[in-house]
Every structure is written in structure tokens, then in C-alpha cells.
Amino acid sequence: MKTLYTAAQMRQMDREAMAAPYGLSPTVLMENAGAAVIAKGAAYVGGWNRKRVTILCGKGNNGGDGLVAARHALAAGAQVYVYIWGDETTYSPESREHLQTLRAMADGKTCVLAETPGALPDLAMLRRHIESSQVVVDALVGTGFHGALREPTATVVRLVGKCIRTTASPVVLAVDMPSGVDADTGAVSGDDPETGAITATATITFGAYKRGLFQYPGKICAGEVLRDPIGMPFPVLQRTAGTVTYMVEAADVAARLSLRSPNGHKGMHGTVGIVGGSESMSGAALLAACGAVRSGAGKVCLRVPAKVAPACMGKYTEVMAAGAGTGGHFTEADVQTVCEEARNWSVLALGPGLGRYAETQAFVRQVLQRAALPVVLDADGLYHVQAAQDIFQQRAYPVILTPHLGEFSRLTGCSVAAIQADSVGTVQAFARSRGVYVLLKGTPTYIVSPTGQTVYVNETGNAGMSCGGMGDVLTGIVAAMWVRETHPAPAEAAFMAAYLHGAAGDRCVRTIGSYGYTPEELAKAVPQAIRELERQAADRYREMVPSSHFEDQGGGE
Numbered sequence: 001m002k003t004l005y006t007a008a009q010m011r012q013m014d015r016e017a018m019a020a021p022y023g024l025s026p027t028v029l030m031e032n033a034g035a036a037v038i039a040k041g042a043a044y045v046g047g048w049n050r051k052r053v054t055i056l057c058g059k060g061n062n063g064g065d066g067l068v069a070a071r072h073a074l075a076a077g078a079q080v081y082v083y084i085w086g087d088e089t090t091y092s093p094e095s096r097e098h099l100q101t102l103r104a105m106a107d108g109k110t111c112v113l114a115e116t117p118g119a120l121p122d123l124a125m126l127r128r129h130i131e132s133s134q135v136v137v138d139a140l141v142g143t144g145f146h147g148a149l150r151e152p153t154a155t156v157v158r159l160v161g162k163c164i165r166t167t168a169s170p171v172v173l174a175v176d177m178p179s180g181v182d183a184d185t186g187a188v189s190g191d192d193p194e195t196g197a198i199t200a201t202a203t204i205t206f207g208a209y210k211r212g213l214f215q216y217p218g219k220i221c222a223g224e225v226l227r228d229p230i231g232m233p234f235p236v237l238q239r240t241a242g243t244v245t246y247m248v249e250a251a252d253v254a255a256r257l258s259l260r261s262p263n264g265h266k267g268m269h270g271t272v273g274i275v276g277g278s279e280s281m282s283g284a285a286l287l288a289a290c291g292a293v294r295s296g297a298g299k300v301c302l303r304v305p306a307k308v309a310p311a312c313m314g315k316y317t318e319v320m321a322a323g324a325g326t327g328g329h330f331t332e333a334d335v336q337t338v339c340e341e342a343r344n345w346s347v348l349a350l351g352p353g354l355g356r357y358a359e360t361q362a363f364v365r366q367v368l369q370r371a372a373l374p375v376v377l378d379a380d381g382l383y384h385v386q387a388a389q390d391i392f393q394q395r396a397y398p399v400i401l402t403p404h405l406g407e408f409s410r411l412t413g414c415s416v417a418a419i420q421a422d423s424v425g426t427v428q429a430f431a432r433s434r435g436v437y438v439l440l441k442g443t444p445t446y447i448v449s450p451t452g453q454t455v456y457v458n459e460t461g462n463a464g465m466s467c468g469g470m471g472d473v474l475t476g477i478v479a480a481m482w483v484r485e486t487h488p489a490p491a492e493a494a495f496m497a498a499y500l501h502g503a504a505g506d507r508c509v510r511t512i513g514s515y516g517y518t519p520e521e522l523a524k525a526v527p528q529a530i531r532e533l534e535r536q537a538a539d540r541y542r543e544m545v546p547s548s549h550f551e552d553q554g555g556g557e
């Protein structure tokens with residue numbers, strides 16, 4: 001897993017690297033950072049020799065990295081135009097050191113140093129330089145930025161954006177963070193990625209990955225993200241005090257999937273009970289059932305209101321579908337039946353297509369109170385508990401909530417914008433206060449446990465998945481992952497499901513097209529996504545084990 005950090009955590013690591021026993025000097029770290037931009041950026045630029053490069057430097061350490069990068073670009077044969085402005089006494093001390101060196105190198109030809117003591121650089125000249133450059137290096141602000149860009153940086157960022165859009169698209173390399181993107185939240189200054197932040201081809205980030213590089217809209221601005229440890233001691237970069245955010249990767253899911261026991265039986269792979277559906281929505285519960293089947297659940301039982309049952313029976317022959325009660329939606333009268341049946345299930349997925357009937361509210365709440373098994377609560381199931389959230393703490397068995405942003409907004413009472421501005425913080429606070437696991441669907445998806453210390457982020461998936469029914473399939477996948485033979489912890493089951501759901505969607509893009517593929521098609525692609533992970537895991541194993549081992553096993557000639 002990639003570990004993602006906040007700006008404060010990164011600053012703490014910087015301090016530890018500089019303190020005893022390591023005692024690394026900040027000037028050295030800055031040197032390594034600037035050099036890394038040029039070394040890692042070379043692949044995007046196609047080599048630096050004879051390239052014209054405009055480098056924009058702020059007054060802080062991010063700007064200092066830019067000054068160092070200028071020196072290394074020069075050494076690699078580039079022609080550089082370096083911009084820095086404002087009162088020099090306010091530059092960071094290390095920046096001033098590196099500026100001295102660059103001043104000595106400035107010759108007005110290969111190295112043009114445009115220093116302006118005033119508030120603004122010469123914008124007309126800056127425009128000309130950007131327009132004639134093949135590369136722009138953004139070293140205006142890094143992890144020191146929060147909120148909205150102040151002037152004159154805001155004007156410079158807008159100018160750069162305009163020049164990049166209207167000229168022959170230079171390569172833009174962002175130093176540590178694209179300027180204007182909040183390192184903790186991915187929020188963009190002024191909320192508009194087009195004008196509020198630099199949009200980079202690639203970001204070379206230092207030490208550890210910053211969260212904001214993987215959260216929208218910052219993720220768009222970051223382009224490809226490359227990390228360079230810049231010589232920071234390995235133990236420092238591994239510190240995990242406070243909240244730790246992990247980006248889920250293929251290997252993390254593959255390691256937890258594990259192969260099934262060759263002599264296993266269906267009882268070992270769990271029984272998923274799906275309770276949902278109503279007269280107006282029978283498809284949602286069916287899709288959840290399909291998601292569970294396609295994710296390898298041992299058995300899948302679907303319980304829908306009696307009037308809905310005829311439409312569900314036989315749709316998937318492997319799903320044991322049956323009606324409950326007599327009506328077209330669930331009511332209090334169905335609680336007993338469902339709770340009794342649930343004794344035979346390993347997990348209950350409750351909610352898809354239940355409808356928002358007043359009578360269904362008592363059903364949902366009482367099932368949650370009485371059903372003695374883990375629950376995945378989704379869709380209308382979430383709607384019915386909005387005003388009764390203390391219900392979760394009364395349960396002896398864990399609950400995973402799988403809201404999308406709108407549903408989460410209703411549950412928390414926070415606006416969608418407020419959640420987006422601090423997704424990690426909001427999900428953590430909610431999960432802690434309610435004692436639940438939360439899988440907040442979106443781009444990216446966040447998974448948090450009730451202790452709230454660890455946050456998992458999933459990036460798989462694509463825009464084609466934003467259509468009705470995709471979330472229902474996910475509900476079924478979460479339930480099936482949770483009851484696998486290896487019994488992953490709830491948060492693990494949730495991130496495995498989120499990863500596979502997205503990976504299956506990504507397969508659909510490759511085999512069907514960018515959008516227009518159906519939730520059912522996505523569910524059907526889950527086994528292929530699992531096979532792909534197994535294949536990758538086998539390849540890694542082969543790489544680790546000497547080939548002679550396989551030759552011995554083959555035993556042929």
C-alpha cells in the first residue's frame with residue numbers, strides 16, 4: 001500500500017530527518033529535492049539538453065527547490081528562465097543560499113534570472129518566456145499552501161494556466177505539489193482547477209506521498225505522481241503517528257484474496273443474505289445478489305417482498321430467491337421472518353431497492369436491532385436510519401455502511417461541499433462517533449473503521465460507473481468479501497470489494513467501452529478482475545523463488 005501523509009505529518013518527518021541522530025541539513029534536502037525534479041522529470045521532457053525551461057519560484061522552500069532545479073537543468077544542457085519576486089528578506093534561508101549560487105551563474109543567455117523586488121514579476125516577459133519554453137517548472141508553493149492563493153501568486157497561476165492552454169502545451173512539472181492544491185484535501189484554490197491551480201503533466205513529490213495528490217480535484221492537477229525520498233532516512237519515512245492513510249494497491253487485495261482450499265465446500269465461502277427490493281425497485285436487490293455470486297460467495301439468499309418475488313425468481317438460477325410477507329414493500333410484520341432466516345446467513349446486505357415507505361422504516365430499524373450477524377447497510381437502508389443512528393452502538397455485530405456522497409450528506413448533516421473539502425476528517429469523525437465501518441463511495445472511495453486511525457483509499461474505477469445499479473453490485477461484493485474463507489477484517493473486506501468493483505469496471509472499459517456497460521456486466525467482470533490479481537500474485541511469487549525451484553518441481557528431463 002502507498003502511505004499518504006498530510007502536510008503536518010510531512011513537516012514532522014522533515015524535522016525528524018534534520019534532528020539527531022540523523023542531523024540532515026535542510027540545504028542538503030533542498031539540494032536533493034531540486035536534483036530529483038530534473039532527474040525524474042527527464043523522462044517527461046525527453047532529455048533536458050537544449051530545452052528552454054521557465055522555472056517559477058515562490059519565496060518558501062518550494063521556491064528553493066526550484067532554484068536548485070534550475071542549476072541542475074543548466075548542468076543537463078537546458079536554457080533556463082528563473083522567476084522569483086518579492087522582498088528577498090522574506091525568502092526562506094535555504095532559498096537565499098541557493099539563490100546566491102544561481103546569481104553567480106546567471107549570464108542573461110543560458111541562465112536568465114528574473115528577480116523582482118516588487119510585488120509582481122514582469123508578466124509580459126513571463127508570458128513570452130512560457131510561450132517559448134518547452135518546459136515549465138512550478139515551484140511557487142508546496143505543502144506550505146492552504147486555503148486560497150493570495151496575490152500575486154494567484155495572478156501568476158492564472159497566467160500560467162492561460163499560456164499552457166493557448167500555446168503548444170509545454171510539459172509542466174510540479175515541484176512537490178501543484179501550486180494551488182491543498183496537500184491534505186486535494187482542494188483547489190478558488191474551487192476551479194482551470195484557474196486556481198497549476199495543472200501539471202507530472203508532480204515530483206518529496207519524502208512521502210501527500211494525500212491531496214490523490215484526491216479530486218487535486219489529482220487532476222497533479223498529473224502523474226512520482227515520489228523521490230530525497231535521501232530522507234527510511235525509518236523516518238515509515239513513521240505512522242496519528243491518522244494513516246493507505247492507498248490500496250493490487251498486491252494488497254491479492255494477498256488477502258488467497259486461493260481457496262482445494263478441498264473446501266460452499267459452507268466455507270459464506271452465505272450472503274440480501275434483503276431489499278420493493279414494488280418500484282426489484283432490480284437493485286437482484287444486482288446486489290449478482291455482485292455477491294460473482295465475487296465467490298458460497299450461497300446467496302435473496303429475500304424480497306412477496307409481490308416482488310415473481311420478478312426475481314429464476315433471474316439468477318444460483319440465487320435462492322423467495323418472497324417475504326404479503327405486500328409490495330417490507331413492513332414490521334416481516335421482521336420475524338427475516339431475522340429467523342438470517343440465523344442461517346453469515347452476513348446480511350440490507351437496503352438495495354427497499355424504497356422509502358414509512359412502514360419500511362420500522363422494518364429496517366428492528367432488523368438492525370435483532371439480527372445477530374454482521375450487516376452491510378446501503379441505499380434506502382441508510383435512509384431509514386438517518387434519525388436513529390444510535391442503533392449502531394446497540395448492536396453486538398459490526399456494520400459496514402456504504403453511502404454515496406448524497407447519502408453520507410444526509411447521514412452526517414454536512415453539505416456535500418463540506419464533505420468534499422475534508423473527506424478523510426468527516427468520514428473518520430462519523431465512523432468514530434457511530435461505531436461503524438464506513439465505505440464512502442466516490443472518486444476516490446474512502447474506507448474507515450470505528451477507531452478511525454486508519455483510512456484506506458481506493459482509486460480503481462472510472463466515470464462509466466456513475467450510473468444506477470453500480471452501488472448495488474458493490475453492496476453484494478462487500479458482503480461476499482467479508483465472509484470469505486480467510487475472514488478478512490471488515491475494513492479489509494470493504495477495501496477489497498471497492499478495489500475489485502473498480503477493477504471490474506476498468507475491465508468493462510477495456511472490453512466494452514468507456515460507458516454504457518451495465519452493472520450486471522460489471523458484476524460479471526469481477527471473476528476476471530480476481531483472476532488478474534491471482535495471476536499477478538503468481539508472477540510475483542515466481543520472481544521471488546529461483547527458477548531452479550520450478551525446474552525441480554517439473555521433474556521432467
Ligand SMILES: NC(=O)C1=CN([C@@H]2O[C@H](COP(=O)(O)OP(=O)(O)OC[C@H]3O[C@@H](n4cnc5c(N)ncnc54)[C@H](O)[C@@H]3O)[C@@H](O)[C@H]2O)[C@@H](O)CC1
Nearest residue numbers: 014029030059060061062141142143144148149150153176
Ligand atoms: N525539509 C523540508 O522542509 C523540505 C521541504 N521541501 C520543500 O519545501 C516545501 C515546503 O516549504 P515551506 O514550508 O516553506 O512552504 P511552501 O514553500 O510550500 O509555501 C510557503 C510560501 O508560500 C507562501 N504562501 C503560503 N500560502 C500562500 C497562499 N495562500 N497564497 C500565496 N502564497 C502563499 C508563503 O508566503 C511562503 O512564501 C515543500 O513543499 C517542498 O517543496 C524540500 O526542499 C525538501 C525539504
Ligand SMILES: [K+]
Nearest residue numbers: 138141177179
Ligand atoms: K509547486
